[in-house]
Amino acid sequence: MLRVRLSAFLALLVLVLAACGQPAPSPAPTQAGGETPGATSAAALRVAMIIAQGGLGDQSYNDLANEGLTRAEQEFGIEAQRVESPDIVSQGEAVLRQAGTADFDVVIDLEWSTAEALTVIAPEFADTRWTFMNFPVNGDNVTSFVFAEHEGSYLAGALAALVTSDTAIPGINPEKVIGVIGGTKSTGIDKFLVGFIQGARDVDPDVEVLTSYTNDFGDAAKGQQAAEAMFEQGADIVFQVAGGAGLGVIQAAADAGVYAIGVDTDQSSIAPAAVLTSMIKRTDLAVYESVKRAIEGTLSGGETVNLDLAAGGVELGTIHPSVPQEYLDRVDELRQQIVSGQIKVWNVIEQGYPDFLSE
Amino acid sequence: MSVHASAERVARPRVVGGHLERTLWTLVPFGAALLAGALVLLLSGRDPLVTYALLVEQAFGGHIAIGNTLAQTTPVLFTGLATALAFRAGVFNVGVEGSLYLGAFAAAWVGFTFVGAPGPLLLLGAFGTAGLAGAAWSFLPGLLRARWRVDEVVTTLMLNFVAINLTSYLVNGPFLAVGTANSMSPLVDPAARLGSLIPPSQVSIGFVLALGMALGFGVVFGFTALGYELRVSGTSPRFAAASGISIFRVIVVAMLISGLIAGIAGAVQVLGVNGRFIDRFSPGYGFTGIAAALLGRNTALGCVLAALFFGALSNGSAMMQLFTDIPLDLVNVLSGTVMIFAVLDVARLRPRRLREAG
Structure with missing residues (x-):
């Protein structure tokens, strides 16, 4: 029995x-x-x-x-x-x-x-x-698609810097502090961080950007803790580059009545009131392009395709409705300047670390 | 001696007559699973025979396919044996998954830390450390169970999550490969890699090791005093205790060996297939191992066959997706049905005569 x-x-x-x-x-x-x-x-x-x-x-x-x-x-x-x-x-x-x-x-x-x-x-x-x-693989018949995450992050940083100074927007405090939380300290993640910081500083040099790492891509609780720590230091907008841990950042922002910026996909739907925008990586475009180029006979290989802002490989997703039109215009202006080459966004993978973020 | 002999009869009566029939009964779960799968296929408008033919072809058609099936069989065989050993001793160790993770990380650590060391030394070190790590991980629940009768199902199950998250932390933080955003350790020294048994398929000589382990398992339980003690303690602990066997020792030893095998399973996966420790790499080898042990009735041969079944299912189903639109859910239905029937103990439903024999 x-x-x-x-x-x-x-x-x-x-x-x-x-x-x-x-x-x-x-x-x-x-x-x-x-x-x-x-x-x-x-x-x-x-x-x-x-x-x-x-x-x-x-x-x-x-x-x-x-x-x-x-x-x-x-x-x-x-x-x-x-x-x-x-x-x-x-x-x-x-x-x-x-x-x-x-x-x-x-x-x-x-x-x-x-x-x-x-x-x-x-x-x-x-x-x-x-x-x-996501990263280059060598081979005569291999085509790698990489994304200009630094360019998309630049726009996210610029938008965050504009918004954090405007106390008319609900949830925004007088302090000019924003933050970015990475999943781990690595060049792949710091590529986002550096672009974000550069974008924020170009818009307003007085904005302070806090940085931290969850050292985890899966645990939402860690993202939540890291975000709460930043909110306590006066941050009202936090960009998450931490995968599943980043979902905790969005949760924390929703709980505290402030803002998070999503990553990879349009994360607005997760918490529409708390997601300022998302830095989207268009993986779908890379896949679609692979097929399209193969049909056209241009998927030759031995090549790394850079899906940047100009190619539409990265972009900002749904932007929170309380953001005034003038900020949107300003971000769009910056976007044009990146596309035209007037603004060069620092790429950690290719250029190493800038002086404003330590290695 | 005579006391032991009678215990043996109580524990595992040997009746030659019903042997074949009993073997046939153990095939029932597979038949039932195939039927259930066929039903699902029919309902979704697919031809079961064509689908199964493709599955078999992708799992066994040609030496590369067979090699890849054996590659998928290897970890499940190890974890199946690790589980079966504990089950036989009456310890319900469901923590093989945790030991596997610890062993895998330990092997990877040796492999990427002592780069440049002589190959044999590296391999010995990696396997040794992995085995020790796996055994150490299962020591605590073993001790808790043996000393204070703390339910090992609960402790080992919980420790799985600790192990998975601990190793996850290690490769997300201190041992993250430089320059990657993905959670994995650096590659191990090529000298520490296990070669392919059937190139260019993925089966490594780790499969031979697993078979050797199965053989050892059979020998231990068939011919040694240790095997006898484990078995008797498992089937009738009170009798074992009365006849002077230390149940404490049996439980701790069973847990240690079980963890050791699981640790080695992790090492084989790292050194033979992945080349590095990858965060959450196991799709649940330890849990499939529980199913393999139950299906295989905790015997060495049974585990080999059950592991082969799961290996073929895993390899065949992945490969066939290249040729047909088959939902992954079918695989879940198949393995799920097998598991249900495996643990139902079909043997209890068979005719009385056989039951008495078996």
Whole structure:
């Protein structure tokens, strides 16, 4: 009898644990494209996309990229397969190789941990075009898409500096203090921080920008604590560059009646009253561009495509309705100046650290 | 001696006659899972036979596919054995996942810290440290259970989260690879990497190690005094205690060995597949290991077969997505159904004659 009960208990336990281990079940990712009736177009391009950790349904990186692929499917009538696995970390290399073996024309790799594997596999399958996101991977047939996060962050910083001086806006205190919270101290994250600080200072040199790191990309509680610490020091707008930990920053801002700036996707919907704006990285554009260029024959490889402000690769998302039009105009003006090259935003990855942020 | 012999009969009667039939019964969960999966496929308008054929082809069609299936089998085989060993001794260790994380990090740490050391030394150091880390992690719940009867299911389960978050902190902070925004350790020294068994597939010689572990498991439980003590303590602890076996020692030892195997599993994953410690790298190898142990009826051979099933499912289902629009949910239905039937203990539903035999 005891054994039966134990078995039943373990059965439950295993199921619960298994359920915990899986990413949230995603609404069938394939319906959107699948066997599109119009798939008879001249471009019978075969595309595979490797979904990154977190899987479809993450309402972030993967879903955004998938939007781009769906759009490409609908527009060009290509045939696209998405590969998703809870164990993509260990299987990524094998999946990439299998995609090469299966003669796909384009393989879009969203999983960052496969960068090293890709440098080995891409040369073995010369007829396949490979694309990688966020940082450059070498290879004659590899195209990397990087985003000018520093440029988008500059605009976010400029907007924050304008808003923090205007006490007419609800929640804004007289102190000219804003903040930025990174997930970890690294050049990839400091690229955002430096752009943000530069944007704020260009608008108003008197604005003080607090910085801190959660040392965690997953724990919302840490983001919340870091943000609360900044609010206590007088900050009323905090830019989060900390993934899941950053959701805590938004929560803290909502609780305190001040503002957060979202990152990667338009996070306004999370807390419309507390999100000043979001610095969006258009992963969907990168995916769409991969397919478009492949069809046009310009996805040659051996290239790093810089999706900057001018290319629409980064942009500000929904801006809080209480921001006056004159600030929007000012931000747009700065945007034009970056696009035209009048303003150069400091890129930590290429230029190292500026004197206003220590290494 | 005669006392022990009779205990043996109580604990595990051997009846040759029902053996084949009993083996057949253990296949029931797989059959049920395939049926449930087929139902889901039919309901979603897909042909089950075509889908299963593709799954099998992607999991076993050719040496690379087989290699990748074995690569996915390896961690589950280790964690299955680690779990089965504890279960046999009557300790419900569900903390294999935690030990695996600790072992993986320990192996990675040795691999990226002592760069330039001779290969064999590095490997020995990495495996040794990983095993120790895994064992150390399971020592506390073992001690708590053995000394104060603290429920090990609760302690080991909770310690999993501690382990996952502790290692996560380590690679987000002190041991984050320089210049990356992603939470992972630096790469280990190439000399510490385990070579591919079937290049260019992902199966490393870690698979051989796992098979060796399974063999060792069988030998220990089949022929050694330690195995006997673990087994008797698991099936009838009061009898074991009465016949002079230290239950305290058995529980602690079982937990230590279980953790050690789990730690080595982590090392194999780091040195054989990923090349570095990656934050939250495990999709739940430790938990799949529980299912493998239950499915395999806590035997070495059973664990091998169950791990192979999960490995094939994992590899086949990932690869087949390149060729058909198959939702990942199907895989969850398949493995979920297998787990339900595995733990239901189908053996209890079979005819009385067999039950008495088994």
